[in-house]
Structures are given as C-alpha cells and as structure tokens.
Amino acid sequence: MPTATFRIWRGQNGKGEFQDYVTEISDGMVVLDAVHRIQAEQANDLAVRWNCKAGKCGSCSAEINGNPRLMCMTRLSSLRLDQAVVLQPMKSFPSIKDLVTDVSWNFRVKKAIKPFKPRRPDAADGTWRMAQEDVDRVQEFRKCIECFLCQDVCHVLREHSLHDHFVGPRLLVYTAALEMHPLDNENRVNELRNGNGIGYCNITKCCTKVCPEGIRITDNAIIPLKERVVDEHFDPLQKLFRILRK
Numbered sequence: 001m002p003t004a005t006f007r008i009w010r011g012q013n014g015k016g017e018f019q020d021y022v023t024e025i026s027d028g029m030v031v032l033d034a035v036h037r038i039q040a041e042q043a044n045d046l047a048v049r050w051n052c053k054a055g056k057c058g059s060c061s062a063e064i065n066g067n068p069r070l071m072c073m074t075r076l077s078s079l080r081l082d083q084a085v086v087l088q089p090m091k092s093f094p095s096i097k098d099l100v101t102d103v104s105w106n107f108r109v110k111k112a113i114k115p116f117k118p119r120r121p122d123a124a125d126g127t128w129r130m131a132q133e134d135v136d137r138v139q140e141f142r143k144c145i146e147c148f149l150c151q152d153v154c155h156v157l158r159e160h161s162l163h164d165h166f167v168g169p170r171l172l173v174y175t176a177a178l179e180m181h182p183l184d185n186e187n188r189v190n191e192l193r194n195g196n197g198i199g200y201c202n203i204t205k206c207c208t209k210v211c212p213e214g215i216r217i218t219d220n221a222i223i224p225l226k227e228r229v230v231d232e233h234f235d236p237l238q239k240l241f242r243i244l245r246k
Contacts, residue, residue: 001026004081006034008046009088014095019043020084025076032060032071035087035099047098055212058147062099063088068149068210090152092161103148109167112195116178119185134182140220141177143213146170150207150217156200166197169207169217176221179228189232192225201226 001024010019021038032050039046050060053072060071065079065086079085093101121128150169156162167175175192178184192198203226205218215221231238 002081004034004076005084006038007084007086008035008038008043008099010043010046010098011095012097016095016098018086018088025081027077029076030072031064031069031074031076031079031085031087034076034085035071047096047100049100056145058145058212061090061147061149061152063090063152068152070147070149070212073212090148092152092154092157093148103151105163106146106148106151106168106170109171110174113167113171113175113178114186114188114191116181116184117186118183128183130182134180137220138177138181140215141173141180143215144170144173145213147212149210149212153206153210154201155204155206156197162197162200166200167195169201169222171196172198172201172225173215173217173221176225179225189228193229193233198222198225198229 003022004025006021006023007018008021010016021042023034023037023041025034032048032053035046035048039048048060048071050072051057052059055070055073058070061068062071063069063086064071064074068090071087076085087099089095089099089101090103093103093105096102119128148170150173151157154168156166157168172192175188175196178186179188201222203218203223207217208215208219211217
C-alpha cells in the first residue's frame with residue numbers, strides 16, 4: 001500500500017514544532033482520514049477538531065500547505081504526495097493545541113452586532129410581503145457554516161492582527177444577512193464604519209476564494225455594505241440633508 005508523509009504542527013499555546021509522520025494511504029482518502037490514521041496508530045494525543053466529516057459543520061478548518069481549507073473536503077489526490085503535506089492550525093486565531101485553535105473571538109464579536117429587528121406588518125392585511133429576489137439574496141448568506149476560513153485568510157486579521165478594529169468577512173456576511181433582510185428595520189451603518197471597521201477591507205476577494213460554500217462574500221456582502229456606509233457618511237447631498245434637518 002502506498003504511503004505519504006504529513007508534516008503536522010505539534011504544540012500548545014503557540015509554542016511547538018513540526019513533526020513528520022509517514023502513513024499508509026488509499027484511493028478516495030481525504031486529509032482528515034490521514035490525520036485520523038496517524039492519531040490512531042502513531043500519535044494518540046494529536047489534537048484535531050472535527051464533527052460531520054461532510055463539509056457542513058466547519059469544524060476541521062486548518063492550513064494545508066499554507067492554504068486555509070477544510071481537511072474533510074481536501075482529497076489527497078488533489079495534493080502533491082511526492083513531498084510532505086504540511087498541516088498547521090489557522091494563523092489568525094490563538095493556538096490551543098496542535099491543529100486546534102481558539103475561535104471564540106468570532107462568537108463574542110457576533111453577540112455585539114445589533115440583532116434582527118422586524119418592521120411592522122403591512123397595514124392592508126397585517127402580513128409581510130417580500131420580493132423573491134430579496135429572499136434569495138439573504139439565503140446565500142445563510143449558507144455559511146462558520147468554518148472561519150475567510151477570517152483566517154483575511155490579511156487584516158492574519159497579518160496585522162487588527163481583531164479590535166475589524167470584525168472580518170464572516171461577521172460582515174452575518175451583518176449583511178441582517179441588513180439586507182426585507183423585514184429588518186435596524187440601522188447598522190455607524191457600527192459598520194466605526195466598530196466593525198469595514199473600511200479596512202480592500203476587497204482582494206481572498207475570502208471568497210476559500211469559502212467552501214461558494215458564497216460571493218466580497219461582491220454580494222462586503223461591497224454593498226461599503227456602499228451603504230459611503231451613502232450615509234460620505235455622500236455630499238446626504239450630508240447637506242442632515243445639516244438642514246438638524
């Protein structure tokens with residue numbers, strides 16, 4: 001049976017080193033299968049987070065040869081196995097142990113975003129009416145599995161660690177799902193500009209490229225939110241209107 005070498009980062013709290021493991025592989029295996037085999041046969045204490053093994057829970061996010069990916073959706077046949085496959089935890093978040101990172105920051109930030117605030121029902125018959133295109137637009141954002149690969153690849157968080165100033169693409173997608181909901185009556189524009197730091201995003205589309213659900217994060221979520229901020233705070237006519245209204 002053929003074998004492959006996996007160079008896995010081992011350590012705790014950001015301190016550690018890479019260790020090589022040679023394991024048997026077979027047709028159809030994904031990276032997570034190989035990690036499980038190594039865990040069972042060579043490194044029983046290897047820490048790895050996973051759940052569904054079907055690309056729907058977002059638990060097994062890691063960096064494979066430097067690229068943020070889901071281990072359960074990365075087939076070995078898509079990788080070069082004549083050299084070591086490098087596995088390491090997501091760089092944008094604190095390391096807990098081995099391939100496991102602390103992503104709790106994302107959930108703390110999420111709690112601070114203004115929740116859904118429904119408008120009143122239509123006066124005619126007391127019901128709500130929504131255009132199908134508005135429903136479809138929001139449904140795309142609901143596909144997010146919170147794997148946080150987009151957060152990991154974002155250079156604002158990954159390279160500059162501006163977690164106190166920028167919420168990242170995942171939380172902007174969450175905000176877009178609320179802001180663009182046809183029944184929502186809340187205004188989050190000031191938060192987008194200030195606390196959420198949407199101005200830090202320079203729309204490189206790296207987050208869109210790594211999304212396993214194919215969400216067009218940059219085009220359909222971030223850019224429209226940027227436009228709302230510009231309309232509210234930088235449009236000269238809107239500014240004049242606010243001055244006159246005061």
